Amino acid sequence: MAATQRSIRSHAAPAGPDRDAGHSQTRPQLAVVRRHNxxxxxxxxxxxxxxxTRARSAPMIHVVIAVIFLVASLVGSLLFRTKMIENSFEQSQxxxxxxxxxQDIxxxxxxxxxxxxxxxxKAEKMGMVPAQKSISVDLNGYKVPDTDGSK
Known part of the structure; x- marks a missing residue:
């Protein structure tokens, strides 16, 4: 039975030029593609x-806000990185x-x-001698002289 089905299928579409005679195949058309700048x-x-955005439920303003947010994030990131590099350079200086x-200290x-x-x-070369005993001055009994003459 399998051999019979196979022969039926193989004879259903004849091979060769007779097969294309009944069907008209169209070739795809070539078109010139314009280069865009x-x-x-x-x-x-x-x-x-x-x-x-017109075809979707999200209005154009959402897309604009998202683009502005992305651009602001990029600019902020670049400014932050630049400031970090400046601080690093200043720190190394x-x-x-x-x-x-x-080193100077x-x-x-x-x-x-x-x-x-x-x-x-150097003190010995200049003729100085070390002190024999310490001298102290006691100012407990010292009084300031009165210079304005009121007493």
Whole structure:
């Protein structure tokens, strides 16, 4: 039975030029495609968006608000990144100036230490002698002299 069905199917559509005689096939037509420049493409895109929003329940204002939000987000992100880079650059400059000042302070401190250690030797060269005992002045009984002459 399967062989019979197969032969019926194979004989149903005869092969060769006789098969195409009863059917008229149409070839697809060729058309010239015009090249668009960038402005035409942008205008066409805007027209597509406008027609899409008219066909949908969302009005054009929602699309405009979404585009403004996206542009504002992009600009805000770029400004934020620029400010972060400026702050980073300023921080590195401040750190380098702090490092330079720290080096200057260490150099001045080492010179001060050298001067303090050489101070007793310089005093001896000038003829100074170390104090034998400490001298103190007691100002408890001191009175300020009256200069205006009222008493």
């Amino acid at each position: 960038a402005t035409d493409a942008m205008v066409e895109g805007m027209h597509r968006i406008a027609s899409w 401040v750190e380098s100036s702090i490092f330079t000042l720290t 260490q150099a001045d401190q080492s010179r001060l230490d050298d001067l303090e250690t050489s101070l007793p030797q």
